[in-house]
Amino acid sequence: MANATSTSGIISGRLDRKVLSDNFDDLHAPLGEHEALVAADRCYFCHDAPCMTACPTEIDIPLFVRQISTGTPEASAKTIFSQNILGGMCARVCPTETLCEQACVREIAEGKPVEIGRLQRFATDKLMAQSHQPFERAKPTGKSVAVVGAGPAGLACAHRLATFGHDVTVYEARQKGGGLNEFGIAAYKSVDGFAQRELDWLLSIGGITMAYGEALGDGLLLDSLKAEHDAVFLGMGLSGVNALRCEGEDLDNVVDAVSFIADLRQAEDLSRVEVGRNVVVIGGGMTAVDAAVQSKLLGAQDVALVYRRGKENMGASVYEQELATSKGVRIIYNAQPMKVARNGKALSVEFAYTKTKKGKLSRTGESFSLPADQVFKAIGQALLGAPEELAIDGGKITVDEHGRTSDALVWAGGDCASGGDDLTVTAVAEGRDAATSIHATL
Amino acid sequence: MADLTSNFLGITSPNPFWLASAPPTDKEYNVRRAFEAGWGGVVWKTLGEDGPPVVNVNGPRYGVVHGADRRVLGLNNIELITDRDLHQNLEEIKRVKADYPDRAIIVSLMVPCEEGAWKAILPLVEDTGADGIELNFGCPHGMAERGMGSAVGQVPEYIEMVTRWCKENYSKPVIVKLTPNITDIRKPAAAAMRGGADAVSLINTINSIVSVDLDIMAPEPTIDGKGTHGGYCGPAVKPIAMSMVSEIARDPETAGLPISGIGGITTWRDAAEYMALGCGNVQVCTAAMTYGFKIVQEMISGLSQWMDEKGHTAVSDFVGMAVPNVTDWQYLNLNYVTKAMISQDDCISCGRCFAACEDTSHQAVLMSEDRVFTVNDAECVACNLCVEVCPVENCITMVEQAPGTVDERTNKVVENEHGDWTTHPNNPGAVAAE
Ligand SMILES: Cc1cc2nc3c(=O)[nH]c(=O)nc-3n(C[C@H](O)[C@H](O)[C@H](O)COP(=O)(O)OP(=O)(O)OC[C@H]3O[C@@H](n4cnc5c(N)ncnc54)[C@H](O)[C@@H]3O)c2cc1C
Ligand SMILES: Cc1cc2nc3c(=O)[nH]c(=O)nc-3n(C[C@H](O)[C@H](O)[C@H](O)COP(=O)(O)O)c2cc1C
Numbered sequence: 001m002a003n004a005t006s007t008s009g010i011i012s013g014r015l016d017r018k019v020l021s022d023n024f025d026d027l028h029a030p031l032g033e034h035e036a037l038v039a040a041d042r043c044y045f046c047h048d049a050p051c052m053t054a055c056p057t058e059i060d061i062p063l064f065v066r067q068i069s070t071g072t073p074e075a076s077a078k079t080i081f082s083q084n085i086l087g088g089m090c091a092r093v094c095p096t097e098t099l100c101e102q103a104c105v106r107e108i109a110e111g112k113p114v115e116i117g118r119l120q121r122f123a124t125d126k127l128m129a130q131s132h133q134p135f136e137r138a139k140p141t142g143k144s145v146a147v148v149g150a151g152p153a154g155l156a157c158a159h160r161l162a163t164f165g166h167d168v169t170v171y172e173a174r175q176k177g178g179g180l181n182e183f184g185i186a187a188y189k190s191v192d193g194f195a196q197r198e199l200d201w202l203l204s205i206g207g208i209t210m211a212y213g214e215a216l217g218d219g220l221l222l223d224s225l226k227a228e229h230d231a232v233f234l235g236m237g238l239s240g241v242n243a244l245r246c247e248g249e250d251l252d253n254v255v256d257a258v259s260f261i262a263d264l265r266q267a268e269d270l271s272r273v274e275v276g277r278n279v280v281v282i283g284g285g286m287t288a289v290d291a292a293v294q295s296k297l298l299g300a301q302d303v304a305l306v307y308r309r310g311k312e313n314m315g316a317s318v319y320e321q322e323l324a325t326s327k328g329v330r331i332i333y334n335a336q337p338m339k340v341a342r343n344g345k346a347l348s349v350e351f352a353y354t355k356t357k358k359g360k361l362s363r364t365g366e367s368f369s370l371p372a373d374q375v376f377k378a379i380g381q382a383l384l385g386a387p388e389e390l391a392i393d394g395g396k397i398t399v400d401e402h403g404r405t406s407d408a409l410v411w412a413g414g415d416c417a418s419g420g421d422d423l424t425v426t427a428v429a430e431g432r433d434a435a436t437s438i439h440a441t442l
Numbered sequence: 443m444a445d446l447t448s449n450f451l452g453i454t455s456p457n458p459f460w461l462a463s464a465p466p467t468d469k470e471y472n473v474r475r476a477f478e479a480g481w482g483g484v485v486w487k488t489l490g491e492d493g494p495p496v497v498n499v500n501g502p503r504y505g506v507v508h509g510a511d512r513r514v515l516g517l518n519n520i521e522l523i524t525d526r527d528l529h530q531n532l533e534e535i536k537r538v539k540a541d542y543p544d545r546a547i548i549v550s551l552m553v554p555c556e557e558g559a560w561k562a563i564l565p566l567v568e569d570t571g572a573d574g575i576e577l578n579f580g581c582p583h584g585m586a587e588r589g590m591g592s593a594v595g596q597v598p599e600y601i602e603m604v605t606r607w608c609k610e611n612y613s614k615p616v617i618v619k620l621t622p623n624i625t626d627i628r629k630p631a632a633a634a635m636r637g638g639a640d641a642v643s644l645i646n647t648i649n650s651i652v653s654v655d656l657d658i659m660a661p662e663p664t665i666d667g668k669g670t671h672g673g674y675c676g677p678a679v680k681p682i683a684m685s686m687v688s689e690i691a692r693d694p695e696t697a698g699l700p701i702s703g704i705g706g707i708t709t710w711r712d713a714a715e716y717m718a719l720g721c722g723n724v725q726v727c728t729a730a731m732t733y734g735f736k737i738v739q740e741m742i743s744g745l746s747q748w749m750d751e752k753g754h755t756a757v758s759d760f761v762g763m764a765v766p767n768v769t770d771w772q773y774l775n776l777n778y779v780t781k782a783m784i785s786q787d788d789c790i791s792c793g794r795c796f797a798a799c800e801d802t803s804h805q806a807v808l809m810s811e812d813r814v815f816t817v818n819d820a821e822c823v824a825c826n827l828c829v830e831v832c833p834v835e836n837c838i839t840m841v842e843q844a845p846g847t848v849d850e851r852t853n854k855v856v857e858n859e860h861g862d863w864t865t866h867p868n869n870p871g872a873v874a875a876e
């Protein structure tokens with residue numbers, strides 16, 4: 001084979017197809033029937049279960065796990081979907097180690113929680129394989145709602161509105177739905193085109209019209225949406241990226257981690273995705289970890305993930321950090337980029353060591369530099385294209401606990417809205433709850 | 443979703459899941475919580491006669507047989523009937539029934555075996571508006587020593603007599619709850635029927651000592667150094683109870699007598715099995731005491747999913763469906779030949795099948811030097827032991843031998859026709875087939 005991990009430059013085909021397909025296979029293999037029963041058996045069916053409180057969509061975990069143990073995974077899936085219509089995706093991508101499984105009493109007692117995420121996948125996969133969805137539309141109400149963005153927030157909102165019998169039009173800037181489920185989530189968390197399958201399955205409820213290539217702010221105005229529909233929900237996520245604010249940021253091959261990941265997710269053939277021999281990722285969240293891990297899995301020889309604060313402050317969970325290091329990513333804590341410089345064909349990134357005192361970050365005076373063919377920026381996304389007339393809070397659209405914005409006809413949820421963690425499951429919860437609130441006012 | 447509405451003796455409830463007479467139904471507070479959680483009905487904790495109520499021990503009442511991971515497999519108790527004032531219970535029953543007209547409330551009773559005692563309490567119960575009564579002839583401890591509970595339930599004549607008194611002095615359905623602490627369950631069931639019972643319910647608890655404290659040398663639960671036998675219930679008793687239910691369902695004398703099934707019911711499947719064996723509804727105690735009232739949600743979702751899958755539209759559709767297939771040993775087809783078969787793809791080479799068959803059965807499992815396990819058809823009697831001890835589900839299966847082929851063990855051709863003990867040549871009393 002011509003190319004290898006040690007080949008210099010930014011090239012594709014560092015690993016052969018077989019290795020690549022193994023590398024990007026399911027991070028957690030699905031549970032088999034027997035494994036699922038054994039795993040389900042460990043649940044104590046706790047009263048007022050802490051796991052359930054820890055799930056942002058408040059899925060009745062003890063009940064769905066019990067329904068698996070009693071041989072009715074379909075009933076189990078209904079329990080899940082009635083709270084979280086994207087329960088299939090959440091089962092794959094939720095950082096369960098900081099959500100339901102962290103709160104599981106068996107995690108606290110033994111350090112070994114009930115495997116809620118994998119069990120959730122077991123049940124939802126079972127029902128989805130039978131293809132029909134367990135919900136029906138109520139009688140059409142004649143009301144119509146505009147949903148902006150076909151990510152988890154928008155889809156959860158649209159589905160819930162459809163069950164109430166309202167007509168929904170989803171305006172999506174891209175040509176494809178799913179939002180970050182399709183373009184952002186790490187490939188090994190959502191294999192075999194799951195995001196699109198889930199989307200089709202979700203839409204099969206009916207009453208939801210998808211309008212692709214329609215971007216709010218780009219030809220589409222909030223006022224006209226308000227005029228055409230009875231209510232508007234904004235679930236447009238964060239399509240901007242924060243700047244590094246350091247010298248050399250505009251050099252070639254200093255790119256957004258999110259767009260690197262989006263390209264990778266859309267690639268038909270992973271052996272054609274280019275990656276550098278030396279990759280430097282700057283950031284500390286899930287995006288940073290995903291960019292670093294996937295670079296490594298594509299065959300980069302040396303991947304460094306550099307974060308400006310300590311391990312405990314990192315947005316990515318300890319589990320995610322360990323995943324990264326287990327794949328061979330080197331994590332450097334307490335270092336901040338000062339400058340990206342050209343170094344022949346490649347780049348060189350200069351970092352300053354930092355320390356944090358009483359929450360304040362300062363440089364220690366020491367520095368080091370790393371060679372890089374590619375530098376991925378993953379220091380957070382920013383809201384782009386929010387209608388100017390809406391109140392904004394900390395860079396996000398201000399909402400109350402029902403998802404209402406400062407405009408009485410407009411709701412918002414998911415990453416673009418204030419409050420909550422930027423997680424798929426949170427977006428689902430907010431989209432769903434906004435739908436309930438919209439329904440109550442229609 | 444299937445309609446789970448249940449009609450038992452004309453008493454309707456939104457589902458066939460009732461709570462059995464026991465601590466979960468001892469108070470208004472509990473029963474309201476149960477109804478809110480979704481239970482279709484309750485049998486109120488057994489009431490005794492007017493006057494100073496019974497007293498319970500003040501030390502531990504329960505002992506448990508645990509499975510792996512401390513799963514409750516069997517529960518033993520030495521609790522008596524309600525230790526709360528009769529009138530307070532009656533008032534509560536009346537209030538709850540008024541607030542939950544769609545749920546079933548049955549009042550369990552146990553008073554001395556004298557007509558006057560029954561005549562005194564029945565009008566009070568009638569006044570509550572409850573849907574029926576259940577006669578507790580089952581409690582195996584404490585009350586039995588005072589001539590009540592299983593002391594009555596073990597004497598068919600008493601059952602018949604008391605049932606008759608109740609039918610004469612009470613207008614609504616009378617259910618007789620049977621004790622399993624008896625050799626032939628059909629006798630008390632038939633007696634109840636003769637007395638006019640509308641239904642029987644079974645089982646009450648089984649005499650038991652669950653464990654012995656080897657330091658103080660006393661049975662547990664231990665009260666100040668002593669213990670007594672208690673009543674056993676929970677998943678462990680289900681097989682015993684189901685056999686008793688099936689005996690009543692298929693005996694010509696008692697067939698058709700409505701049955702409320704009790705004993706170890708924990709999941710929708712347990713309930714469906716009891717109902718297939720002839721129970722019009724089921725009652726639950728230990729599962730609720732172990733997991734809380736919410737457990738009924740799984741029973742509801744599971745039963746309705748299964749009914750949908752099978753195309754049953756009402757719970758009455760499948761009641762008793764398995765009864766015709768419960769028969770006596772002598773009618774089992776001796777020409778039905780099966781052999782164990784091990785799936786090499788599934789086998790994990792633990793050797794349990796070998797140990798079981800080699801040490802304790804028929805030496806039909808073969809083990810090679812490299813731990814490949816196979817079945818020797820010439821020795822396999824199809825006992826099923828290996829199937830049951832194998833840790834891998836469906837790894838060993840019983841494969842039916844086609845008629846016309848030779849059974850390698852007996853060297854006989856497998857016959858197509860049914861042939862049982864009644865016609866077998868080895869049976870001295872065999873009748874020649876027509
Ligand atoms: C790389 C990466 C990895 C992640 N990994 C995880 C993970 O493992 N687990 C987890 O729980 N979370 C993860 N997240 C976070 C999670 O993906 C988001 O929190 C979630 O997708 C937010 O959903 P949303 O619907 O608010 O927005 P999005 O998913 O961003 O969807 C917004 C949609 O709106 C569309 N849109 C944007 N602007 C407009 C406009 N003006 N008009 C019309 N349409 C518009 C977009 O095209 C998009 O389809 C990750 C995020 C990233 C970036
Ligand atoms: C603590 C306890 C108290 C009980 N008290 C009564 C009672 O007062 N009257 C009665 O008829 N049965 C009583 N029972 C028996 C139950 O109603 C039921 O018949 C038995 O427990 C079997 O069902 P299960 O396996 O679901 O527990 C009691 C059982 C327990 C565990």
Ligand code: SF4
Nearest residue numbers: 055090094099100117
């Ligand atoms: S949705 Fe996510 S947080 Fe909620 S139970 Fe499922 S895996 Fe856990």
Ligand code: SF4
Nearest residue numbers: 043044046051104105
């Ligand atoms: S906390 Fe753990 S054991 Fe308890 S109900 Fe939840 S998953 Fe089950």
Ligand code: SF4
Nearest residue numbers: 789790792793795832
């Ligand atoms: S008991 Fe089952 S798994 Fe074990 S050796 Fe026998 S067939 Fe194989």
